[in-house]
Amino acid sequence: MAAAELAAAFSAFDVNGDGVISLEEFVAILTRSGEAGNARPMRRNEAEALFRSFDCDGNGVLSTEEFIRPWAVHLARNSLLSALDAVDAANGRENLMWKAQARVAVQAEAFAKALVDAPGDLPAPGTYASADVLYAALRPLAPDCPPPVRLLRSSWIKKRARQLRAAASPEERQALAMPRRQDLERTDPDAFMDEEELRARSAPDRTGSFITKKLALGALSYCWLTAEHPDPRGEQLVSLAAAIEAAEAGDQAFPGEAAFFIDFASLPQKGPGGRRTPAEAAAFSAALGNMQIWYSHPLVTAFIARSLPSGHEKVPRYEERGWTTCEASWAALAKPMSHYCWAPIIDVPQQGAVQEYRRPAPTTPAALARLVAGKRFTSKKSDLPMVIELNTRTILSLMRDTEKLEFAQCGWGDGEMEQLLEAASAPPSVLPLCRNLRKLWLFENHIGDDGVAALAKAALGGALSTLEDLHSDLKLKGNRIGDDGVQVLAAAMCGDGGEAGSLPSLKLLNLSSNRVGDFGAKALANAMASGAMPSLGLLYLGSNRIGDAGLCALASASASASGLEQLYLEHNQIGCTGVTALADAATKLGATCRDKALSPWADS
Structure with missing residues (x-):
């Protein structure tokens, strides 16, 4: 957005002309449509939250510097959301989808440019240079809240896989399928690795004159096979265990005990009534808003399960899905490849599947937005805007720091x-x-x-x-x-x-x-x-x-x-x-x- 247009927007908000924008001036404009470039009227609580995000020094008013760049980001985000509405309206019709995806790419590029011009809207420099952001996700948000993320031990994964292999019936396998996080916390709390142990296991290990800096930490990208359970017969867990064991046996061996991010066991899941408690919902929301770190962070090893177990041919494939497309793209961005350490991305083939993994080139925010807009989501209307914004911020901040x-x-x-x-x-x-x-x-x-x-x-x-x-x-x-x-x-x-x-x-x-x-x-x-x-x-x-x-x-x-x-x-x-x-x-x-x-x- 041109500087003159942004200056005009500031003047429109500064109704009394005192050189700053008060909360009431800000809210009055945003709760009405069609003013200062704001196409969509907002609820008062939304406008107040946006004001607080702009007010960097917390003095209750917005200076020109506090308003101009964040407002450009806000307008670019609104334009992107309008483009995503066109994707939803196309409803899969090929002629309309092509135009809608092209529009998404244009608006995603404009949104990326606005973020580059307003660096305060991106994660802090150095976010991807250390493990601090990963460790922070393992801590409770408040004394009465669960941590957003828990990490499974690889030894638990391998033990459960052995039990699944030995199961004599489908019913036994179903009973041994991975429990949701809250159930596993109750029945087997030792299945999880805490921050202190992860830090200890991830201390730099000297190999000759080279130092291994990656964490003893993996993240699994895979397909949910049903809406209720991602792996109801434990087939993908068995394949993951086999991939871990193969990586442990390599020349540059993956750690014998490591922590793993697997969404079903790592994030608070809905209970039998289809709901989370308020504390669980807050933890889940915090984790979801930072989901990309587990796949994109250079210190984390990505395990990619692209093939489906037999018998699930009608389930959307890995490359057809929005979340898995993003996870694979995040993993490919900037993970280092080294002769002196295990592979940064490890393929997880299903039994009998032969599908060679070839790391793709990193893509631009606009190109990835266009690609993801055509993929499948459980709830596309809510997930797609969040995913594209995560994509954009991830690519910009990770490439900025590398x-x-x-x-x-x-x-x-x-x-x-x-x-x-x-x-x-x-x-x-x-x-x-x-x-x-x-x-x-x-x-x-x-x-x-x-x-x-x-x-x-x-x-x-x-x-x-x-x-x-x-x-x-x-x-x-x-x-x-x-x-x-x-x-x-x-x-x-x-x-x-x-x-x-x-x-x-x-x-x-x-x-x-x-x-x-x-x-x-x-x-x-x-x-x-x-x-x-x-x-x-x-x-x-x-x-x-x-x-x-x-x-x-x-x-x-x-x-x-x-x-x-x-x-x-x-x-x-x-x-x-x-x-x-x-x-x-x-x-x-x-x-x-x-x-x-x-x-x-x-x-x-």
Whole structure:
């Protein structure tokens, strides 16, 4: 919304012209429709609650600063709600749904922009950098209230799964199905892990010189099979236990005792009369409003159960549902992938099901809103607005805080790269939201020249401008990148039209184990010689197709690359001519080079 329009709105609320908005002035406008851009009249208690959310200093009046940005967010939210009404009115009719979903995407993008401009409306910076927000959800809201969330022990899950496997009849299995949280608290309180124990089990564990920072905590994303019980015969619980046991047996083993978020056992559920007590309802509401943390938080391992047990073919599938679509998307946003720790996302196949999991690229708030608007919910009218707002706030705040995006070994090709990068010139989208990004790791995928072209376009458009720390690096090792891709990337690094390079502070570039030949090496050499990469200290080009011509160009460019400390070229097609040229350049510069990188027999 334009600044002039927001100023006019402030003036409309400030009826007496004293420069501030009182509670009565605020309520008087909002309880009438069509004034100051407010299309929907509100009840007095709603208007008062909105006023309190705007009144940051609690002095009972709103200054211009307190009003302008939150009001823009409020109007953007209203526009989004109107777009969602059109989805509801379309009632699944394809021609109307397409238009309604497109409108949702437009309004979701406007809502995201309003939130970016009003950072106070987002979770506090650092929310996803520590476990504090997770631990807070395990504490009671008040002395007489239950905690919003309880976490199950993995040992209880595995024990109950063994009992289910041994059950001799369907009736036995039904009796052993997971109890609702309140029943389990009464019959088996030791089934839960408290905050103190979770903290103790999640202390950093040193593995060699690396420290595992993930919590001993998993979250299950799965389908409810009936409205009354998500897993009435315990089949999904058995599959989860099998996935946990497999993860515990891996090279980088999942903890032998861990806590688990499973909604039916973790959140207060309705009783036999279909109601919760007021205290349970308050705890449930608090948990629901923060549901995304269990799937999106980088310190939590997501267990994704995408396939259904046999006999449930008429139940909506995982990918057809709104909540599970969101949970899977949240899990894929920014969880780190590491050789030194267990997988951040673990597939939970049902017995006999073979369905390889492929981590999707993170998506923009607008794209996810459009996707989710077409999915199925138990109560779409109430759930869809909440889910889209959660989506938007989650993506914005998580990407704002992240310093490293690790999408290694995801099986990604050019399509995922384009999804990640192609919209980068039209904020708000994923990469421009990463204000603190220092590392982008994309190694050991199937990325080719088209994917690198998308990366180059994003870099040229400024989407990677946050890679400015002298410890920043770009890892593209083990892909399918050839000369064409490297030439486009090198051109982007040189900038456009004589401007400064797009990554002037890049410290490390790893293109090992690709398909780079002499033309690609020459393009990198030209970029180095032009001064486009003055901070580049480490250049990895091993296991490519570089010959003497490419190495000679790199050797010549090294005179201009004063910051270059190490150049790795093992396992290429380099002969004595190339090695001699590089050795001569190193001698002239007085540089020290790694012997293996220069050995002609290592490159034959």
